[in-house]
Amino acid sequence: MRGRIWRRFLLSLFAAAVLVPLSLVLFYRVVPVPATPLMLLRLAEGYGLSHDWVSYDEIAPVMIRSVIAAEDAKFCQHHGFDWEAINDALDAAEGGGRLRGGSTISQQTAKNVFLWPGRSWVRKGLEAGFTVLIEALWPKRRILEVYLNSVEFGPGVYGVEAAARHHFKKPAAQLSAREAALLAAVLPNPIRFSASKPSAYVNRYAGRIQGRAGDIGPALMPPCPAQF
Incomplete structure (x- = not known):
């Protein structure tokens, strides 16, 4: 019994x-994702919360190209995991270098939307599981839409619409190539860096992003129309 x-x-x-x-x-x-665990955590820490959801078609195509150029150049080719980037990060760590991130936009979306911040193996395992699910059940277009509406762009500022209005006083649909590159450049550390008051490092990095973004087809059509 x-x-x-x-x-x-x-x-x-x-x-x-x-x-x-x-x-x-x-x-x-x-x-639409109303809020994420990170948003609520930052709110409890006193950062505030500015978040306005917009559809994929209300985001400037140059912003989409810029974030792929900055965060995940193989976004259209992989199925959630960039194994080459992961291996490179592990090799660098084993060689005594600084541990670099190898996360794809799909992994970051899984982490941002469904999980809490952290580096534990439990959380990483859950992140991998959610990544498999969203890659299987969402088109690439939806992954980008959710990512760009949920990612942190500054203290208390989440999603590209709130970020565009906060930093450049305009909607996300009207972002210029330079503004999009500056927003993408702060993503590694949006608490430390500012798109509207860029440091010398952010300016240089934004320039590289802007150059790489030009190699990506308009609104991602191509390189990955099949997944859209």
């Missing part, structure tokens, strides 16, 4: 572990 109860409990636990993430991913495939 006791063994049967334990089996039912474990089966229920397993079902919940599968169905809850699956339901969340399916829900956010069509529904």
Whole structure:
């Protein structure tokens, strides 16, 4: 009798572990993400919360190209994980270098939307699971839309619409190539760096992003129309 109860409990636990993430991913495939764990954490820390959701078509194509150039050049080719970048990061760490991030936009979206900040193996495992789900159930266009509406661009500033209005007093649809590159340049550390008051480093990095973004087709059509 006791063994049967334990089996039912474990089966229920397993079902919940599968169905809850699956339901969340399916829900956010069509529904705007109202807030993320990081937004709530930063709010509790006193950073405030500015977040305005916009559709993919309300984001300047140059912003989409810039964020791919800065964060994930192989976004259209991979299925959630850039194994070459991960191996390079591990090799650098083993060689005594600084540990670099190898996260794709898909991984960052999974982390930003569904999980808490941190570097534990448990969280990384959950991140990998959510990454597999969103790559399987969302088109690439939706991944970009959710990412650009959820990522942190400054203290208390989330999503490209709030960032464009905060830094440049205009909607995301009207961002110039330079403004888009500056916003993409602060993503590695949006608390430290500012797009509207860029340091020398941010200015240089934005210049490189702007150059690379020009190599990506208009609004990503090409290089990955099949996934859209």
